Amino acid sequence: MSAGYVETETFIREEVAQLTGQAVGTITGDTVLVGTGRVLDSADLVMLLLSVEEFARDSLGARFDWTSDSAMSEARSILRSVGSLARHLTELPAET
Amino acid sequence: MDTVVVTGASRGLGRFCADELHSRGYRVVGLGRTPPRDAAFETRAVDVSDSKSVAAAVHDLRRDASVYALINAAGIASMNLVVTTPSETVRRIIETNLLGTIFCCQQIAPALIRRGNGRIINFSTLGVPLAIKGEAIYIASKAGVEGFTRVFARELAPHGITVNAIAPGPIDTALLAKVPQDKVDAVVRQQIIPRQGTPQDVWNVVSMLLAPESSMVSGQTLHVGGA
Numbered sequence: 001m002s003a004g005y006v007e008t009e010t011f012i013r014e015e016v017a018q019l020t021g022q023a024v025g026t027i028t029g030d031t032v033l034v035g036t037g038r039v040l041d042s043a044d045l046v047m048l049l050l051s052v053e054e055f056a057r058d059s060l061g062a063r064f065d066w067t068s069d070s071a072m073s074e075a076r077s078i079l080r081s082v083g084s085l086a087r088h089l090t091e092l093p094a095e096t
Numbered sequence: 097m098d099t100v101v102v103t104g105a106s107r108g109l110g111r112f113c114a115d116e117l118h119s120r121g122y123r124v125v126g127l128g129r130t131p132p133r134d135a136a137f138e139t140r141a142v143d144v145s146d147s148k149s150v151a152a153a154v155h156d157l158r159r160d161a162s163v164y165a166l167i168n169a170a171g172i173a174s175m176n177l178v179v180t181t182p183s184e185t186v187r188r189i190i191e192t193n194l195l196g197t198i199f200c201c202q203q204i205a206p207a208l209i210r211r212g213n214g215r216i217i218n219f220s221t222l223g224v225p226l227a228i229k230g231e232a233i234y235i236a237s238k239a240g241v242e243g244f245t246r247v248f249a250r251e252l253a254p255h256g257i258t259v260n261a262i263a264p265g266p267i268d269t270a271l272l273a274k275v276p277q278d279k280v281d282a283v284v285r286q287q288i289i290p291r292q293g294t295p296q297d298v299w300n301v302v303s304m305l306l307a308p309e310s311s312m313v314s315g316q317t318l319h320v321g322g323a
Contacts, residue, residue: 043254050210054159067202069147 002094003059009086011059015051016082021046029083034076045079050091062092098164099123101157101305103144103200106132108269109219110169112295113302123162127153127170127200142268144196145169145188154203163291164209165215165306168197168241171273173234175279186233193237198244203250213256218245220263225323226286230279238263242317249315258314260305264298288322295315297321 003011007023018029020039032038033045040048049066056064066075078088105126106111114126114137124137124278127150131139142153157163163206172192175187197218208214219237223231242261249259266272266280284292301318304310 020189023275043249046206046209046255051208067206068151 002061003055005086005090007059008089009082010054011055012048012082012086012089014051015048016040019047027082029087030085031082033081033085034079052085056089056092060089060092061088061094063095064089064092097121097123097162099125099126099153099157099162100165101127101161101163101200101204102167102169103127103142103196104168104170105135105137105139105297108169108271109264109267109298110167110297111262112269112298113167113169113299116299116303125154125157139243144168144200145191147195147199147202149246150196150199150203154200157204158206159210160207161211163204163211163214165217166200166208167302168200168203168218170196170200170218171271173231175230175275177230177233181233187287188235189233190240193234193238194244197241201244201248205248205257207240209252209255209259213311214258215310216248216252216259217302217305218259218261220245220261220317221285222263222265222283222319222323224263224317225319226283228283243323245317246315255312256311258305258311260314260318261299262301262305263317263319263323265293265319265323267295267298267320268292269295284321286323288319291321293320 002039009029016027034080053064060064081086100122102110102114105114106128114124118124119135126139127136129143131141140153143149218241220242223235224239224309245259245261252259265282284290297320
């Protein structure tokens, strides 16, 4: 069964909390991932993307290829915040 | 068993490195436009200048924890004056040598990051510091590789991955077949060690960079022959 938005956002919040050492409760859907006010450095962002790639495959049945042209061209909007990333993931088509 | 991905594995330095790695017990995945039929290692057909072709060829390796290194040895050259080099030739050289290196790094780096260590070895040329007349486009592509190597090394350092470039002088490979010997000799005379290098000389540097003891060497260009 495919995870929904809440589960997806929760997963990302927990990952961000673990990478930053912050409490999960301080990470919200509005927490910024890239650009001004970001909570992750570039190395942590890569680690988050690797985790999200696996989450998408295992829990959403979808392929999140963050090195694809389409993902890269929209990276700034997809990765703007925890919420925008969670929305993008839940909108990915399931792999057949 | 550690896996090493080698581009340009069909011939030349890529093939030499792939054969050496295979004989030393590595699993080798050799990428090439036309994979050799006589290779003892695994081969896959890919056009490194096409990002989609690269992604499709190595997709399964992105999550493969055995992937330890990427050697970007694919390259083409064309000796010509800048003003007489056709634009399509310029494009092909830049796309294969520079973009090909970048595309392969983009696809294989996630596997190394997951693993938490690894090696990326790119290929430049001694022509960059020697500024050899008639090789401007080739040298421009390789100078780009050197710049990319330095920056990518910084990006991957937090993940325990080193990124270096090897810049050989003229080596007796297919790439050099159309270059007149007097031109080769003129370049060799400019090297610090004025002897024409061999594939074995290049492999020795590859082997050194692959070793765990080289974990503090990153972002460097190593000139085989010296310049």
